[in-house]
Amino acid sequence: MLPLPPFAYHRPRDLEEAVALLSELGPDAKLIAGGTDLLPNMKHGLLAPKHLIALDAISDLDRVEVLDDGSLSIGALTRLSDLAVHPTIRVLIPVLAEAAAEVASPQIRNMGTIGGNVCLDTRCVYYNQTQFWRSALGFCLKKDGDTCHVVKGGKQCVAACVGDTVPALIVLGAAARVLGPEGMRAVPLEALYTTPGSDHLKLARNEVIVRFEVPRPGERLRSGFFKLRLRRSIDFSSFSIAAALRLDGRTIQDLKLAAVALNSKPRVLNAEKLGVLGQDLTKEVMSHIGEQFQRRATPLDNINVDSQWRKEVIAVLVRRLLERVSAVGAQTASVSS
Amino acid sequence: MKTLVSLDVNGRTYEIAVSPELTLLEALRYELGLTGSKQGCDKGDCGACTVLVDDRPTLACLTLAVAVQGRKVRTVESLAQANVLHPLQDAFDQHGAAQCGFCTPGILMSAVSLLEQGGDAPDRLSIKKALSGNLCRCTGYTKIIDAVEDVAANTSSPGPPGHTGS
Numbered sequence: 001m002l003p004l005p006p007f008a009y010h011r012p013r014d015l016e017e018a019v020a021l022l023s024e025l026g027p028d029a030k031l032i033a034g035g036t037d038l039l040p041n042m043k044h045g046l047l048a049p050k051h052l053i054a055l056d057a058i059s060d061l062d063r064v065e066v067l068d069d070g071s072l073s074i075g076a077l078t079r080l081s082d083l084a085v086h087p088t089i090r091v092l093i094p095v096l097a098e099a100a101a102e103v104a105s106p107q108i109r110n111m112g113t114i115g116g117n118v119c120l121d122t123r124c125v126y127y128n129q130t131q132f133w134r135s136a137l138g139f140c141l142k143k144d145g146d147t148c149h150v151v152k153g154g155k156q157c158v159a160a161c162v163g164d165t166v167p168a169l170i171v172l173g174a175a176a177r178v179l180g181p182e183g184m185r186a187v188p189l190e191a192l193y194t195t196p197g198s199d200h201l202k203l204a205r206n207e208v209i210v211r212f213e214v215p216r217p218g219e220r221l222r223s224g225f226f227k228l229r230l231r232r233s234i235d236f237s238s239f240s241i242a243a244a245l246r247l248d249g250r251t252i253q254d255l256k257l258a259a260v261a262l263n264s265k266p267r268v269l270n271a272e273k274l275g276v277l278g279q280d281l282t283k284e285v286m287s288h289i290g291e292q293f294q295r296r297a298t299p300l301d302n303i304n305v306d307s308q309w310r311k312e313v314i315a316v317l318v319r320r321l322l323e324r325v326s327a328v329g330a331q332t333a334s335v336s337s
Numbered sequence: 338m339k340t341l342v343s344l345d346v347n348g349r350t351y352e353i354a355v356s357p358e359l360t361l362l363e364a365l366r367y368e369l370g371l372t373g374s375k376q377g378c379d380k381g382d383c384g385a386c387t388v389l390v391d392d393r394p395t396l397a398c399l400t401l402a403v404a405v406q407g408r409k410v411r412t413v414e415s416l417a418q419a420n421v422l423h424p425l426q427d428a429f430d431q432h433g434a435a436q437c438g439f440c441t442p443g444i445l446m447s448a449v450s451l452l453e454q455g456g457d458a459p460d461r462l463s464i465k466k467a468l469s470g471n472l473c474r475c476t477g478y479t480k481i482i483d484a485v486e487d488v489a490a491n492t493s494s495p496g497p498p499g500h501t502g503s
């Protein structure tokens with residue numbers, strides 16, 4: 001049995017009230033959406049907020065819409081299971097539906113939200129453990145200790161960003177709409193993450209993500225997602241990669257790759273950085289991109305799957321994803337609702 | 338501080354005083370005496386605590402009791418009625434799909450939800466996917482899938498929530 005530490009429970013009716021509560025209650029307060037990350041962490045004694053502020057009584061936070069300009073708006077409280085089967089998302093931006101479908105298990109996808117997935121705490125094999133387990137090792141930098149067990153002698157936590165929808169949203173060029181005491185602001189997903197792993201979100205304590213805005217995918221966007229994990233269900237990622245690609249015939253007009261389960265920040269590379277803009281996407285070029293990505297990605301022993309082996313397989317995984325994504329036809333933009 | 342909540346469980350309304358940190362699983366097992374839902378890992382890994390909340394398979398160990406007010410909760414205790422087993426329970430018995438039985442209540446609830454989705458009878462792959470959040474430590478997966486497949490093939494219309502076969 002893993003009892004939760006005590007807290008007071010608040011259920012604001014609108015976003016302004018949620019932000020006001022966060023400001024008023026200070027660092028002792030935490031938002032709760034699906035609770036599938038927060039509650040296990042509380043059960044492990046990793047945090048003990050005195051106040052939980054539930055977002056589920058606020059209406060319209062779980063809506064998925066295609067706006068007049070063709071861009072998409074996805075409410076922060078949209079459940080992962082709804083996202084995975086959403087017809088528009090599956091056709092226009094399959095990378096996001098595929099990523100949502102690969103999170104955790106069916107039950108957890110029924111509970112977990114996209115906002116919570118984006119704000120998911122970083123994970124580490126030495127951190128996501130019970131108090132008792134962690135005490136045996138003398139704790140670590142991220143919580144209650146002063147050493148890092150992953151990088152010996154390291155002064156900075158390198159726990160991994162592992163939210164599966166994160167790389168999908170990044171390659172789509174999505175931004176988070178965030179409400180704070182000063183009003184709304186937009187944060188590109190790519191700019192939301194930073195180091196160290198113990199403080200990896202560039203979000204103020206009293207800010208709430210309201211929705212995600214995905215620019216118009218356009219006719220030629222192809223996208224896809226691949227996740228490496230021990231079991232095909234329940235397990236967190238050992239390496240997740242998303243790709244978005246625009247081709248003119250075979251010529252690469254635009255390519256973006258993003259991966260998580262490495263460090264506290266996603267690893268992002270585009271066609272320019274990979275040096276393949278304007279080239280034909282041949283088999284050789286796909287292999288080349290895979291090798292380039294592998295060179296720039298550094299798996300660490302923060303995850304319970306050998307980091308050497310993970311490094312080895314990255315080139316192949318990236319190449320296979322590109323083969324799959326480029327083989328299927330680009331989506332047609334004529335999807336309603 | 339405890340608050341009075343009203344829980345709709347298996348069609349019955351219960352008024353109980355709960356602390357916010359009480360999980361739905363703890364409320365079911367220790368406040369309402371509904372011990373069918375099992376406390377396995379108590380942190381989201383195993384699915385032994387699976388119940389239906391508004392017809393969707395949900396982990397009761399990661400759900401706060403205060404958060405299910407106004408929602409419909411169904412547990413394994415809702416399946417057999419008037420001493421008649423639910424077809425799935427019958428099939429689990431016939432196929433020997435329960436060994437120690439600890440995972441069974443959660444698996445039954447995931448399977449009930451799958452069958453209630455209607456449409457074509459789910460194939461083995463869909464069954465595996467629907468049960469992929471439920472671990473069986475006795476690892477009798479083949480018989481579990483056989484049992485669900487059997488019911489799926491022989492139930493023309495699984496019927497609406499609450500309906501438990503004839």
Ligand SMILES: Cc1cc2nc3c(=O)[nH]c(=O)nc-3n(C[C@H](O)[C@H](O)[C@H](O)COP(=O)(O)OP(=O)(O)OC[C@H]3O[C@@H](n4cnc5c(N)ncnc54)[C@H](O)[C@@H]3O)c2cc1C
Pocket residue numbers: 030031032033034035036037038039040055076077080102103104105108111112113114115116117118119120121162163164165207208209210234235236237380381382
């Ligand atoms: C067994 C198990 C397996 C899992 N496997 C995976 C996996 O494979 N891949 C994966 O990505 N995740 C996995 N998860 C983690 C988690 O279930 C998902 O990431 C889920 O999407 C989290 O969403 P939530 O709504 O439950 O978040 P919550 O737990 O409610 O919140 C998580 C964090 O986000 C903050 N937050 C939530 N909503 C907002 C908002 N709108 N604005 C600002 N902050 C917010 C909360 O304060 C909290 O800090 C797993 C969890 C478990 C228990």
Ligand code: SF4
Pocket residue numbers: 123124125126127140141142143147148149150151156157158159197302
């Ligand atoms: S990376 Fe190091 S400091 Fe961070 S959680 Fe893991 S062991 Fe702790």
Ligand code: FES
Pocket residue numbers: 375376377378379380381382383384385386387396397398399
């Ligand atoms: S007891 Fe809830 S998932 Fe294991």
Ligand code: FES
Pocket residue numbers: 434435436437438439440441472473474475476477
């Ligand atoms: S029958 Fe023993 S855990 Fe499944």
